[in-house]
Ligand SMILES: NC(=O)c1ccc[n+]([C@@H]2O[C@H](COP(=O)([O-])OP(=O)(O)OC[C@H]3O[C@@H](n4cnc5c(N)ncnc54)[C@H](O)[C@@H]3O)[C@@H](O)[C@H]2O)c1
């Protein structure tokens with residue numbers, strides 16, 4: 487049997503250790519993409535890469551603004567001399583990880599990719615699952631992720647020392663996405679988390695295992711199974727937009743999970759006791775912000791704007807209804823179409839920061 491082409495789905499291969507140690511795995515003549523901010527905080531990083539005689543080290547300052555065609559071009563040009571058997575390694579958060587994934591797909595019609603996630607969000611989410619994309623500008627507005635590929639990484643290197651320079655809010659953001667996977671997919675583990683919040687390394691390990699198990703069953707997002715990863719994202723995206731992106735994605739998703747618990751309870755899908763318990767744990771564990779933040783954002787928002795934002799959400803159902811992931815229990819979920827009338831009944835309470 488012929489080997490799989492680079493980028494085809496394969497189970498994630500994770501290596502844990504310090505970057506200095508793991509960098510010795512890098513084949514000579516590779517090309518590296520490095521978040522300049524990370525290189526600044528971790529001065530040993532570039533010398534460790536240089537020791538592997540790379541063809542190029544491309545430094546880009548990470549952030550959503552960098553997730554564009556200009557960065558992609560920079561990486562492609564830096565990788566021109568890479569042979570088809572070559573390796574592209576990316577050391578950064580989700581934005582550079584996404585750009586490098588597209589570049590790895592395009593260079594020589596596909597080269598090996600090594601992801602070294604440096605944010606918690608990238609470690610538990612974006613560096614797994616094969617998706618990469620760049621943002622485009624249409625009529626003056628940034629459109630997120632319209633140009634993307636599936637290109638699975640050959641290896642993930644998890645270097646916990648790189649997380650030491652993350653801010654509290656960056657850590658919370660990644661933790662919220664990780665707890666999201668646990669509450670939807672692994673009831674017994676969530677109950678263990680309820681008794682004692684896990685340490686960072688354990689959280690990353692568990693979240694990666696859960697995301698990998700979902701991707702393994704639906705590697706190219708064809709069966710709908712990966713929708714579970716969108717728990718909290720429908721209203722999360724609305725709140726993120728209403729805050730004009732001042733609220734971080736993870737914080738918005740945390741609040742979006744509270745909304746999803748309310749919707750599930752109102753529809754008789756999420757038992758009240760489950761919704762109560764999960765809400766309390768989400769505050770205590772990953773540190774989801776309070777309902778007053780929802781109220782603050784909704785107070786000035788016309789309901790019509792929310793209807794439009796939800797309609798624009800790519801997760802809408804066939805009939806245009808809002809399609810949401812709702813908990814049926816701890817570690818169990820269903821995807822349901824939610825009538826507008828249902829969430830509208832919750833609106834007055836949300837607007838006052840109350841639990842409906
Ligand atoms: N491909 C996927 O499946 C997937 C999944 C979820 C999110 N995403 C994408 O991921 C992106 C968000 O990822 P992100 O939050 O990692 O963003 P990011 O890459 O922009 O990183 C956030 C900020 O942290 C800095 N940073 C990175 N590592 C650091 C470190 N170790 N210490 C200090 N600062 C550090 C970056 O320079 C940047 O300023 C979004 O573009 C989103 O669309 C992709």
Ligand SMILES: [Zn+2]
Nearest residue numbers: 663719735739
């Ligand atoms: Zn998310």
